[in-house]
Amino acid sequence: MIELKKLSGGYGQFEAVHDVSLSLLNGQITAVIGPNGCGKSTLLKLCCGQLHPSRGEVLADGRPLSALSRTDIARKIALLPQSRTVPDITVGSLVLHGRFPWLDYPRVYRTEDKAAAEESMKRMGIWEKRHKLLARLSGGERQKTYLAMVLAQNTGHVFLDEPTTYLDIAHQLELLVFLSELKQEGKCVVTVLHDLGMALEAADRIAVMKDGRLMITGTPEQVIASGAIEDAFGVKLRRREQIGFECLEPQRTEGFRVPTADP
Amino acid sequence: MESSKRNIFVVLVCTVGLLLAALLALSLGAVHFSLPELLYGLKEGDSSTAGRILLHVRLPRLLAAALAGTGLSVSGVLIQTVLQNPLASPGIIGVNAGAGLSVALCMALLPGMILILPFAAFLGALAAVLLVYGVARRAGASRITLVLSGVAISSLMTAGINTLATLYPDIMSGLRDFQSGGFAGVSIGVLIPSGVVTLFGLLVSFLFAGELDVLSLGESTASSLGLPVRFYRFLFLTLAAALAGAAVSFAGLLGFVGLIVPHMARLVLRGSGKRVFIALSALMGATFLILCDTAARMIFAPFELPVGILIAYLGVPFFLWLLFRERRQRHD
Numbered sequence A: 001m002i003e004l005k006k007l008s009g010g011y012g013q014f015e016a017v018h019d020v021s022l023s024l025l026n027g028q029i030t031a032v033i034g035p036n037g038c039g040k041s042t043l044l045k046l047c048c049g050q051l052h053p054s055r056g057e058v059l060a061d062g063r064p065l066s067a068l069s070r071t072d073i074a075r076k077i078a079l080l081p082q083s084r085t086v087p088d089i090t091v092g093s094l095v096l097h098g099r100f101p102w103l104d105y106p107r108v109y110r111t112e113d114k115a116a117a118e119e120s121m122k123r124m125g126i127w128e129k130r131h132k133l134l135a136r137l138s139g140g141e142r143q144k145t146y147l148a149m150v151l152a153q154n155t156g157h158v159f160l161d162e163p164t165t166y167l168d169i170a171h172q173l174e175l176l177v178f179l180s181e182l183k184q185e186g187k188c189v190v191t192v193l194h195d196l197g198m199a200l201e202a203a204d205r206i207a208v209m210k211d212g213r214l215m216i217t218g219t220p221e222q223v224i225a226s227g228a229i230e231d232a233f234g235v236k237l238r239r240r241e242q243i244g245f246e247c248l249e250p251q252r253t254e255g256f257r258v259p260t261a262d263p
Numbered sequence B: 001m002e003s004s005k006r007n008i009f010v011v012l013v014c015t016v017g018l019l020l021a022a023l024l025a026l027s028l029g030a031v032h033f034s035l036p037e038l039l040y041g042l043k044e045g046d047s048s049t050a051g052r053i054l055l056h057v058r059l060p061r062l063l064a065a066a067l068a069g070t071g072l073s074v075s076g077v078l079i080q081t082v083l084q085n086p087l088a089s090p091g092i093i094g095v096n097a098g099a100g101l102s103v104a105l106c107m108a109l110l111p112g113m114i115l116i117l118p119f120a121a122f123l124g125a126l127a128a129v130l131l132v133y134g135v136a137r138r139a140g141a142s143r144i145t146l147v148l149s150g151v152a153i154s155s156l157m158t159a160g161i162n163t164l165a166t167l168y169p170d171i172m173s174g175l176r177d178f179q180s181g182g183f184a185g186v187s188i189g190v191l192i193p194s195g196v197v198t199l200f201g202l203l204v205s206f207l208f209a210g211e212l213d214v215l216s217l218g219e220s221t222a223s224s225l226g227l228p229v230r231f232y233r234f235l236f237l238t239l240a241a242a243l244a245g246a247a248v249s250f251a252g253l254l255g256f257v258g259l260i261v262p263h264m265a266r267l268v269l270r271g272s273g274k275r276v277f278i279a280l281s282a283l284m285g286a287t288f289l290i291l292c293d294t295a296a297r298m299i300f301a302p303f304e305l306p307v308g309i310l311i312a313y314l315g316v317p318f319f320l321w322l323l324f325r326e327r328r329q330r331h332d
Helices: A040-047 A070-076 A091-102 A111-124 A139-153 A169-184 A196-202 A220-226 A228-233 B003-027 B035-047 B049-082 B095-109 B114-138 B143-167 B169-180 B188-207 B209-215 B219-224 B229-251 B257-268 B274-298 B307-331
Strands: A002-011 A014-024 A028-033 A055-060 A077-080 A157-161 A188-192 A205-210 A213-218 A235-241 A246-252
Touching (some): A002 A040, A014 A040, A014 A213, A028 A040, A028 A196, A040 A077, A040 A157, A040 A188, A070 A077, A070 A091, A077 A139, A077 B219, A091 A139, A091 B209, A111 A139, A169 A188, A169 A196, A196 A220, A205 A228, A213 A220, A213 A228, A220 A228, B003 B035, B003 B049, B003 B274, B035 B049, B049 B209, B049 B229, B049 B257, B049 B274, B095 B143, B095 B169, B095 B229, B114 B188, B114 B229, B143 B169, B169 B307, B188 B209, B188 B274, B257 B274, B257 B307
Parallel strands (some): A028 A188, A077 A157
Antiparallel strands (some): A002 A014, A002 A055, A205 A213, A235 A246
């Protein structure tokens, strides 16, 4: 479990997250939603110890992150960042790097690391592509490779920053199944999602952020009922029943105008 | 062929290539030696004319070219990986000019103290790389800001070298050779301190190649995998400065080697780890400079072209090709 206690932080003098208190539970998917620039990615970096809080603290399984080494944190928490490089390495090598936190000097991958990487690749369905260069893969396959790396890291907490970006709908749905499997394994899964429908469908709990502050945390029903989503995004939600399923769709608020080049 | 086996095969081929280049460099010159004459000369040593030419002229020159090629190439690998910029190199981000300014300062203020030149070059190179990195980080650390701040800092350092040349005219002739780069008149004694620094830098790069692999995944991913990113970035930049500084201290300003060679290695390797990449870059760098130096000696014989000039003629077209290739890949 990850606990945030009155957490504030950001980049240098700029504080992007203010006074956030939140419990992220094992065996649950928590979706962090909010408009662009509201501090979602910064919150994830603070949770994973990649940024140091200016105030407050983060506890991982009851221990403050500040008391843990980088390696200890990496054995507990995996973060899949939003923007990633495409290094000139094979799929197999990248997934194997997921075992890096478990290695001592001289950082030589052991038989058990190779077995863990193989299992992760098979689970993500990329075992056949293990000798392929990362640059030669499609966006979806590359995402699966990074997810296999996260799997190989074998942490109790998995954080994903906008993992559905650039994915087609089939890969997005596959990702949701993957997150659900992690949850079934008892892992604490936290993801930033831009797709409201997907967040409301996949997550057990929703955390809504606006201007660096946490507005509400609760089940999707509680969050919808609170009106926090409308407030955070400046839109209205209405429930629309369609054939066989129902979904929420955003509705423009009064006075909303799409900016155009011509006045 | 599987990638790892193919890469090992490439390294073996390049090792053979290096040995052949070394034989060629020892054989060709004002006096050509056949293989038996070469072996005889090396066996006889100072007691034969061939031995004296080989031991006191061609062998030091061969070692100098190999050392400088190794140092600059591995430095290029480290800098390109740490800055995640394929257009970065010791020359382009100001390391060479920083080392050059430091060496010029030593030549002006502490004449005759040859032994401290590698360390002075290292300090100058380190100062330059940290300055460029610091400026680029404040300005957004994009690929373009890094290259631009490197150009700016290099210009500043070059202005410093020229100022010293004006104030201390005695160092002018030495400086001219230094700025065009080359291995004429180099001796084993001069190479020893630089050789120690280069071997040490190479060894540490090999030891921490695993960390370099993880660093190449980007700051956030590397940090998520437990790598203390700041520490290792500083370590690798320091190593890069040491390797480039050691080379510059006896070879002068040899631009483009650190840029060209890692790209040559990348063209023939397929998805290797950084350990193999470093090894291949070191082998190719040594071979490349040995061949360039041999060509520089032979093209206009009996006149000798400074090797730095020949490298610039090869390096500029390669750099431009790289820029166009980068642009093409972005649009694909």
